[in-house]
Amino acid sequence: MAELVLALDLPSGGEALALAERLPEVGWVKLGPMLFVREGPPLVRAFVDRGMRVFLDLKWHDIPHTVAGAVAAARDLGVAMATVHCLGGQRMLAAAVAAAGPLALVGVTVLTSHDAGELGAVLGRGVPDLGVEVERLARSARDAGLRGVVASGHEVGLLRAALGDAPWVVVPGIRLPGDAPNDQARVMTPGEAVRLGATHLVVGRPVSAAADPTDAWARLRAAT
Numbered sequence: 001m002a003e004l005v006l007a008l009d010l011p012s013g014g015e016a017l018a019l020a021e022r023l024p025e026v027g028w029v030k031l032g033p034m035l036f037v038r039e040g041p042p043l044v045r046a047f048v049d050r051g052m053r054v055f056l057d058l059k060w061h062d063i064p065h066t067v068a069g070a071v072a073a074a075r076d077l078g079v080a081m082a083t084v085h086c087l088g089g090q091r092m093l094a095a096a097v098a099a100a101g102p103l104a105l106v107g108v109t110v111l112t113s114h115d116a117g118e119l120g121a122v123l124g125r126g127v128p129d130l131g132v133e134v135e136r137l138a139r140s141a142r143d144a145g146l147r148g149v150v151a152s153g154h155e156v157g158l159l160r161a162a163l164g165d166a167p168w169v170v171v172p173g174i175r176l177p178g179d180a181p182n183d184q185a186r187v188m189t190p191g192e193a194v195r196l197g198a199t200h201l202v203v204g205r206p207v208s209a210a211a212d213p214t215d216a217w218a219r220l221r222a223a224t
Contacts, residue, residue, distance in 0.1 A: 020052065
């Protein structure tokens with residue numbers, strides 16, 4: 001059974017705390033750049049103090065020294081999981097791992113908002129198969145010692161084949177049938193992602209923007 005992670009991309013920390021406390025059995029919350037820049041470390045501490053595990057999703061991609069310092073700061077805050085971007089390279093990833101301690105680092109491979117054409121424009125070369133790029137970056141994360149990777153549900157199967165059963169595979173873009181994809185180009189239902197081997201399912205707007213967030217959360221939990 002996969003862990004369900006509530007993504008709190010909301011305008012204020014008060015709204016984020018209220019939503020998380022309203023929903024039953026929220027074990028993981030994800031804080032991204034929008035909310036972290038607005039509220040900072042006190043919001044992380046507020047969730048940690050409530051017994052929730054914080055997934056800090058800032059996708060660090062910088063020189064090794066800077067990323068290691070950011071990872072160490074997150075570790076000291078009590079963050080349970082954080083993201084670094086695999087495009088930062090092996091030295092950066094290794095420096096992050098050395099600073100992480102008990103914090104679980106997962107490497108971002110290809111954003112779920114990207115399709116092959118957009119990624120090709122970013123990299124400056126053709127990308128005939130997104131899966132090949134995801135696997136290449138995931139192997140670099142594994143070789144650097146990261147706990148796992150972040151990838152769309154469409155790549156979970158090939159990642160399990162390439163990396164085995166041990167690494168975490170964190171899947172954003174989770175939607176129930178009928179949910180709007182929003183700006184996610186590659187989405188998947190929770191049941192299918194779990195069947196393929198996902199360990200953590202990240203869901204945000206299908207809950208936070210739902211007419212009845214409690215019902216939406218319950219349906220997602222039932223589907224995992």
